[in-house]
Amino acid sequence: MALGVGLTVMRQGLVLGTTALRRRMLVTLEINNKDRAYEWFLAWMSRQTALQAQNSRALAPWTRSHQLSVETTVEQRKNGSSSALFKLVAGPGTHYIQYKRAWMQVKRERETKSMQLMSGIPWETVTLTTLSRDRNLFPELLTEARDLAMRGQEGKLVIHTAWGIEWRPFGQPRLKRPIGSVVLAPGVAENIENDIKSFLDRRQWYADRGIPYRRGYLLHGPPGSGKTSFIQALAGALSYDICVLNLSERGLADDKLFHLLSNAPERSFVLIEDIDAAFNKRVQTTEDGYQSSVTFSGFLNALDGVASGEERVIFMTTNHVEKLDPALIRPGRVDLIEKIDDATPEQARILFDRFYGGRDILPSAIDKELSRRLGGIVEEELASGRRVSMAALQGLFIRNEAQDAVAQCRDLFVTRRTP
Template identity: 85%
Template sequence: MSSLNPVSIPPEVALNVVSPAPIADAGGAVAAPSFLKSFLNDNPYFQAGFGLMTLGVGLTAMRQGLVLGTTALRRRMLVTLEINNKDKAYEWFLAWMANQNVLQAQRRTMLTPWARSHQLSVETTVEHRKNGSSSALFKLVAGPGTHYVKYKGAWMQVKRERETRSMHLVSGTPWETVTLTTLSRDRKLFSELLSEARDLAMRGQEGKLVIHTAWGIEWRPFGLPRQKRPLQSVVLAPGVSESVERDIKSFLERRQWYADRGIPYRRGYLLHGPPGSGKTSFIQALAGSLSYDICVLNLSERGLADDKLFHLLSNAPERSFVLIEDIDAAFNKRVQTSEDGYQSSVTFSGFLNALDGVASGEERIIFMTTNHVEKLDPALIRPGRVDLMALIDDATPEQARILFDRFYGGNDSVGSNITGEVEALSRRLGDIVQEEMRDGKRISMAALQGLFIRNEARDAVATCRDFFVVRRT
């Protein structure tokens, strides 16, 4: 068999094969070869495949350059603000977003500063009352995803992200962040928006008392803010309310005095007396008059140990009282253990160290209450841990008359508008309280208040003797 010889193709034919058809000009003449045609035909490296590789490298470089340019442009033209759920502004901002959503639903117009969100989350607050009833409140906020806000003429992108792979060790809630992005020229709007969100949150608490409870190692508001109770509405024995109020106001005005002398800036109060005398009510009214909140601490709470107690007392919210009720019953069982063997109660020595030890915090006001002051360890009530003790006792004749006048004075609850009859009944009530006290019987202010709520003035005075009890000293 004869071997096959490669066919030789003349250069003219090869050129006609790979070259594009000549382009004729308007007059019919063939145009000159373009630069691209000359490059493709005359460059041996391109024909060998290097040209395609070079073209790919060039396109990749252009793509990376475009990405870098876009990133640099975003850095110069856009600004980002990140808020995580450990910051107080996180809840304020979500509440602000929910409020804007409500405004848009009410107005039904595009003039509202909020673009309606289609990704929502629900936050449920459940409040359990002492009488066994409960109520649940639902609040719709922007859910995880991307949302858009138009605030004061500037559009902002709001991205809420939730990290499901890592949880808060104590509360078990996932970590979340809200990221706001807008043009760099509008960065000043971030501060204005957060200030507006803060004012909106504070407006809901204005003139109200916020109760905080311990949630792990954090303080969280419990239920809705409550109406402040006027201080004069709590009727105590003459001089008791004024003495405590004067002491705490003096303490709040002497911060620098404490610092100059190296004295820890903290104060402890112990209110003792029989049940129903008004200890807790007085603390609530005092906090409201000073625009303070209350942090309720239960020393018998499951899972509360010495280290968590240190953290809670050292990180109480600003302008708040720490309230520990029934302190005499807190250490009946020094150590309580759960089924899994976890210690669920603080120790007495740990509590003392938390009050004034090396690890204790400053800028703190603690109120403790007890019905049996005689049961308290002297180490607990020594100066430095308890700086002022006040007896909140059962009703005296004067207290009973003051409370009676506030319920019935100036109205027709006795069946007539005769003020003299109210005064006569008030004096009669005072005499009854005085007579019963001589016989060793007492009546609490809570019992008198309940009596006045349920009865008219004449019936209240006529039946009040049934509510006196003998107090064991």
């Protein structure tokens, strides 16, 4: 009996001693998947493991991740095509890494019994454990992971989409489009760009006068005129991201809409396309007849109600401005309305010169003559009531040489009703 009691005391003492020693000699850092650093660290760890495997063929087995997870990103394009990208990261389990000659234990845990309320994603945590003397490496590691993630987005445009009540990057960051590559009618691009730059520079002016610091823009015009392309180019020129909001998305309600608009990522435009289809005569339905739970009054309150957020820039686009409810486009909700129309003779010539005048510093005499001829054709067709979109001209220039493009351009003109 005495021997049993002694062994029990020794075992408990050993457990307590080990726990005390662990607390004194080890330090842990927990990162949950609600924190942005969670994805940064997983991507950083995946890259570090790959680099170690390349630099050392005799890599010890315990430094490799034998439990992996795949993260798939699918990008669906408007033309129906899609692309998928795969990224392998450390899966749930225990892993070991070496960072600046310090060993760390990485434990990724997933809670399968409970899910996040809005998104339905399981709760996950990553716990890093190392010696207490190396605790100063945690901030360095996270900084390196953040810089690695930001480096992939440097000089690029990030598109965000709504995922439950959160904004998440959609697909890979895209190269910024030069704002001069979108050819609009004279003065249109300059007017919008000057207005938004003036707004962004007057934050304190709004605060001093008690005016909500938010701005709304409506770009309207026929399809293919360059509305969305210009917004993307403008965001790239100002180093802003774009948050695409689909009001007809299933499950989107007024409360979620309030939360999304009030918590848009910093330095981002909120883009709502085809607003006339979302709210036509104050009824929001999709093509299959499904009626969303976002109400018209809820959307208006989210734009400029008492509980609406500030420090926000919203762009809305429509092909039919005459269908919009006057309550939606009144001042305060939409501060600047600009029409992006079909091609004018000057726009057609500018686009032609950019496609076919790049062999030398200046276009050749033949290209200049073809450019003037194209402008004359556009002017004649406009006088007869026929119009052509800039997207149609661009597609023609991509497929053909200069002379063939001018010869075939009349086939693109259509009779379009103007509101």
